[in-house]
Amino acid sequence: MPKIVAARLIVTSPGRNFVTLKIECDDGTSGVGDATLNGRELAVASYLQEHVIPCLIGREAHRIEDIWQYLYKGAYWRRGPVTMTAIAAVDMALWDIKGKIARLPVYQLLGGAAREGCMVYCHANGATIEDTIATAIRHRDEGYRAIRLQCGVPGLASTYGVAKAGQRYEPADADLPSESVWSTEKYLRIVPQLFAAAREALGWDVHLLHDVHHRLTPIEAARLGKDLEPYRPFWIEDATPAEDQEAFRLIRQHTTTPLAVGEVFNSVWDAKHLIENRLIDYIRATVVHAGGLTHLRQIASLADLYQVRTGCHGATDLSPVTMAAALHFGLSIPNFGIQEHMPHTEETDAVFPHHYWFEDGMMHPGDAPGLGVDIDEGLAESYPYRRAYLPVNRLEDGTLWSW
Ligand SMILES: O=C(O)C(=O)C[C@H](O)[C@H](O)CO
């Protein structure tokens, strides 16, 4: 049985920060795991370096479940984004190692392909409705079958999901948190207009999605859901902050627009009430922030009992290692719904050579043994870490609000 002899962290910033864990075994096999927590990268790196790596040395790499339980129960302090991201990195690297030793892609170890590929959604954003729709048309022509629409809000200088003129959208945009101003009233006027224009321009054969990004109260979210019903959105996401889980019952009572929640969740316990009470339709927990493949499978299994499907988070702050793991996961589970796909920059793709591919609106993890993604450590070294924060958000009167 291969034993873990070394584990090290690679922190790199090819345009944005990524933390990667590489585990090495005495038979020469190695595996990689993503440990990136946007804006809090070094907290996870330090947790791994100081508290996890010393416990890994000498353990049998094949005992994934036991190592998971050891790191979770053995820490005494459970859950939380830093802990669960660190455990996820170890878990991904161990599945990668197991696949390489078995000479099988990870999805085969998880039960094999349950579908031909994973339907993905991309992002269309623009300062105006017209700009957003022009981008959506381009993405549809590239083959995407599902597109998330976000547009600027007249009267607000910036909003979540919309890039500055001529730039790619990247939320961690400054050395210290930048501040944006938010108006629910202005926002609720524009989004139904965006969806009406999108159906007019794109027709009905493409799925349309929208991310509220935690900014509405339950009754405002209910109104948005109702207003969007005529345009049949695939989902609205994070309609209200999910700490207040009963709030989703109120939203549900008013609208049939499907609800997606959970990109900030890190444990099945965060999702249990929402799932068991049928308060959501899609669970967005991800491999990297929810304890790796081992724990995300548990979340998906619970969700499957209640006909809740997965819609894993896949923004650019999740590295190509997570993207690969998400595709192995999505291909193999019974209740896959959709996977977010926000392509990485060329610099990031070069640092993380990978085998996954996109065709005709679907992605596939490829058939390389393990996760099918690696890290070019020499190239990674040429992009040193740069501190970067997510913005904060305030109402027009200065009240701090959810970003
Ligand atoms: O991709 C999404 O749906 C997001 O909401 C992206 C998040 O803002 C981003 O990952 C935060 O780091």
Ligand SMILES: [Mg+2]
């Ligand atoms: Mg989101």
